Amino acid sequence: xxxxxxxxxxxxxxxxxxxxxxxxxxxxxxxxxxxxxxxxxxxxxxxxxxxxxxxxxxxxxxxxxxxxxxxxxxxxxxxxxxxxxxxxxxxxxxxxxxxxxxxxxxxxxxxxxxxxxxxxxxxxxxxxxxxxxxxxxxxxxxxxxxxxxxxxxxxxxxxxxxxxxxxxxxxxxxxxxxxxxxxxxxxxxxxxxxxxxxxxxxxxxxxxxxxxxxxxxxxxxxxxxxxxxxxxxxxxxxxxxxxxxxxxxxxxxxxxxxxxxxxxxxxxxxxxxxxxxxxxxxxxxxxxxxxxxxxxxxxxxxxxxxxxxxxxxxxxxxxxxxxxxxxxxxxxxxxxxxxxxxx
Amino acid sequence: xxxxxxxxxxxxxxxxxxxxxxxxxxxxxxxxxxxxxxxxxxxxxxxxxxxxxxxxxxxxxxxxxxxxxxxxxxxxxxxxxxxxxxxxxxxxxxxxxxxxxxxxxxxxxxxxxxxxxxxxxxxxxxxxxxxxxxxxxxxxxxxxxxxxxxxxxxxxxxxxxxxxxxxxxxxxxxxxxxxxxxxxxxxxxxxxxxxxxxxxxxxxxxxxxxxxxxxxxxxxxxxxxxxxxxxxxxxxxxxxxxxxxxxxxxxxxxxxxxxxxxxxxxxxxxxxxxxxxxxxxxxxxxxxxxxxxxxxxxxxxxxxxxxxxxxxxxxxxxxxxxxxxxxxxxxxxxxxxxxxxxx
Numbered sequence: 001x002x003x004x005x006x007x008x009x010x011x012x013x014x015x016x017x018x019x020x021x022x023x024x025x026x027x028x029x030x031x032x033x034x035x036x037x038x039x040x041x042x043x044x045x046x047x048x049x050x051x052x053x054x055x056x057x058x059x060x061x062x063x064x065x066x067x068x069x070x071x072x073x074x075x076x077x078x079x080x081x082x083x084x085x086x087x088x089x090x091x092x093x094x095x096x097x098x099x100x101x102x103x104x105x106x107x108x109x110x111x112x113x114x115x116x117x118x119x120x121x122x123x124x125x126x127x128x129x130x131x132x133x134x135x136x137x138x139x140x141x142x143x144x145x146x147x148x149x150x151x152x153x154x155x156x157x158x159x160x161x162x163x164x165x166x167x168x169x170x171x172x173x174x175x176x177x178x179x180x181x182x183x184x185x186x187x188x189x190x191x192x193x194x195x196x197x198x199x200x201x202x203x204x205x206x207x208x209x210x211x212x213x214x215x216x217x218x219x220x221x222x223x224x225x226x227x228x229x230x231x232x233x234x235x236x237x238x239x240x241x242x243x244x245x246x247x248x249x250x251x252x253x254x255x256x257x258x259x260x261x262x263x264x265x266x267x268x269x270x271x272x273x274x275x276x277x278x279x280x281x282x283x284x285x286x287x288x289x290x291x292x293x294x295x296x297x298x299x300x301x302x303x304x305x306x307x308x309x310x311x312x313x314x315x316x317x318x319x320x321x322x323x324x325x326x327x328x329x330x331x332x333x334x335x336x337x338x339x340x341x342x343x
Numbered sequence: 344x345x346x347x348x349x350x351x352x353x354x355x356x357x358x359x360x361x362x363x364x365x366x367x368x369x370x371x372x373x374x375x376x377x378x379x380x381x382x383x384x385x386x387x388x389x390x391x392x393x394x395x396x397x398x399x400x401x402x403x404x405x406x407x408x409x410x411x412x413x414x415x416x417x418x419x420x421x422x423x424x425x426x427x428x429x430x431x432x433x434x435x436x437x438x439x440x441x442x443x444x445x446x447x448x449x450x451x452x453x454x455x456x457x458x459x460x461x462x463x464x465x466x467x468x469x470x471x472x473x474x475x476x477x478x479x480x481x482x483x484x485x486x487x488x489x490x491x492x493x494x495x496x497x498x499x500x501x502x503x504x505x506x507x508x509x510x511x512x513x514x515x516x517x518x519x520x521x522x523x524x525x526x527x528x529x530x531x532x533x534x535x536x537x538x539x540x541x542x543x544x545x546x547x548x549x550x551x552x553x554x555x556x557x558x559x560x561x562x563x564x565x566x567x568x569x570x571x572x573x574x575x576x577x578x579x580x581x582x583x584x585x586x587x588x589x590x591x592x593x594x595x596x597x598x599x600x601x602x603x604x605x606x607x608x609x610x611x612x613x614x615x616x617x618x619x620x621x622x623x624x625x626x627x628x629x630x631x632x633x634x635x636x637x638x639x640x641x642x643x644x645x646x647x648x649x650x651x652x653x654x655x656x657x658x659x660x661x662x663x664x665x666x667x668x669x670x671x672x673x674x675x676x677x678x679x680x681x682x683x684x685x686x
Contacts, residue, residue: 159631159664160631161631161664161666164629164631164634165631165634168631168632168634168635168638169634169635169638208608211607211608211629211660212610213645214629245588245608246608247590247591248590248591248608248609248610248613249610264554265551265554265588265589265591266591267555267591267592270591286507286554286557288502288503288504288507288508288511289511291507291508291511291512292511292512295511295512302556317554321502321504323504
């Protein structure tokens with residue numbers, strides 16, 4: 001059965017623009033909060049395929065999105081490479097022993113990660129078994145740069161001073177880490193594809209931290225390596241990349257992938273002008289417009305005016321926030337599906 | 344006596360590119376830490392003209408920059424408009440009673456702020472009295488949007504969810520606040536100019552939080568109102584604006600000011616292409632390049648290659664970080680002054 005979301009990733013004309021939301025399986029849904037409370041904590045939920053499957057399906061059933069995204073976290077990869085990870089309430093993820101040396105990099109275990117991440121592959125199999133045949137399942141990973149940043153900083157950071165100190169004073173160590181993480185991600189995404197995902201997505205949330213020259217040297221290079229590997233071996237699986245906050249660098253974007261995710265700080269007109277011929281575009285309504293229905297209407301109209309249901313997947317320009325009313329999320333999805341019909 | 348920094352702001356050819364650093368009077372300097380410890384806390388230092396003068400002059404004497412910037416904080420304006428402000432260790436600035444209603448906005452006192460900020464005007468007079476005649480003194484304020492964001496969020500925020508909820512659900516309240524803050528800033532900057540600053544700068548640090556349409560409605564409009572007022576009444580005082588992180592919106596930038604501050608995430612080539620004919624450009628070396636002398640050389644060369652000592656003021660693309668060695672800061676300043684000589 002044809003999946004409108006996958007068709008759109010391949011540039012085929014679709015009856016309406018498919019739509020989903022980053023973080024759609026998340027805290028704004030009371031049903032998610034219930035399952036999460038049962039699981040105990042965030043990591044336990046990631047590691048429980050049955051519960052992870054359940055929350056992945058919720059936004060499809062409740063909100064009406066055109067694709068499910070597997071419930072997981074980008075940091076399970078460094079975790080299963082051997083780093084100790086905790087999610088501390090109010091602080092977010094914390095690695096107790098951040099990477100500071102080549103010895104630390106050498107201790108990371110690529111093959112162990114590929115194996116131990118079986119709970120993710122099991123989650124995928126469960127979701128694909130239950131998801132309607134016309135809905136797509138998105139698998140994902142963090143970009144090597146974004147993962148390496150967490151692994152070096154140890155936790156969220158405002159200044160990125162540890163990881164930036166490393167790239168400017170010890171670039172070789174940084175490259176050693178990035179190369180190893182990239183190898184782990186190749187195996188991880190390969191296993192996700194074999195387990196049944198329809199589309200693969202790479203999140204580079206911390207792209208925004210790097211100046212142009214550093215971005216292409218320390219991040220984009222490794223994203224390209226990963227997507228080239230996947231395209232060579234799994235040409236039928238569409239790939240979405242989402243480097244957040246690099247509107248100034250679009251001229252240099254190239255590589256083997258299908259869909260470019262546009263964040264809300266990059267005007268859709270600009271993304272279309274620079275990348276619309278080469279790639280399908282995904283995005284990019286300001287997520288906080290979900291606070292208000294009039295703001296949703298206006299935001300949806302602005303994006304449609306530029307993209308006109310051509311070579312486009314509708315999404316927010318970043319994740320949905322926990323305090324958004326579920327009713328407004330539903331309204332957003334329905335509005336997109338109706339306004340783009342027969343365009 | 345001619346000031347190379349002021350000449351550059353006016354587009355005159357200068358013997359080398361003048362250079363300073365955002366946050367140059369700051370924690371990377373042991374001499375600053377000493378004065379701050381004497382003052383007690385951060386706000387007490389802002390309110391003590393003699394000590395604020397002393398730390399403002401330090402980077403001129405120690406690091407060799409071409410301009411002093413008065414030591415103060417953008418939040419003294421909402422503070423003196425009547426909001427209770429504390430600097431909490433590890434958390435940064437906190438307003439105990441954030442703005443939530445029109446009544447809160449009405450309570451803010453524009454005239455009181457203009458008067459109570461006398462300690463800033465006194466600081467300026469002291470600095471201008473002691474600063475060498477060929478060095479410029481920069482006065483500054485926060486942009487209305489950036490100040491309003493702090494006033495509504497109450498403290499630093501990752502998601503800006505309170506202020507964004509306000510702009511999408513209650514834009515009239517937001518405009519009422521922005522209009523009032525703009526009035527206070529007009530008087531404040533007018534008094535700074537009368538007290539002796541050579542150049543006025545407007546920091547819009549949280550420009551990065553807004554999508555394009557919202558940026559021009561809720562921020563840029565008020566910056567333009569402020570700079571037009573100053574240009575009309577004080578045409579001889581050059582104005583620098585620094586909206587951080589809006590590389591995607593440069594096509595829409597216009598207004599009456601002299602210098603556009605380019606942050607490190609906006610490629611200098613792009614800024615020059617879009618704005619270089621209309622405005623002098625300031626910026627934009629990645630501040631974390633200061634961790635390493637080779638990285639400084641490379642960063643300075645990249646900027647010089649684009650700007651070639653023409654219509655340019657050298658600066659970092661954001662503030663200097665506290666853990667940068669003073670020696671490297673000195674090296675940066677000297678490198679710029681030498682490499683741009685006779686270009």
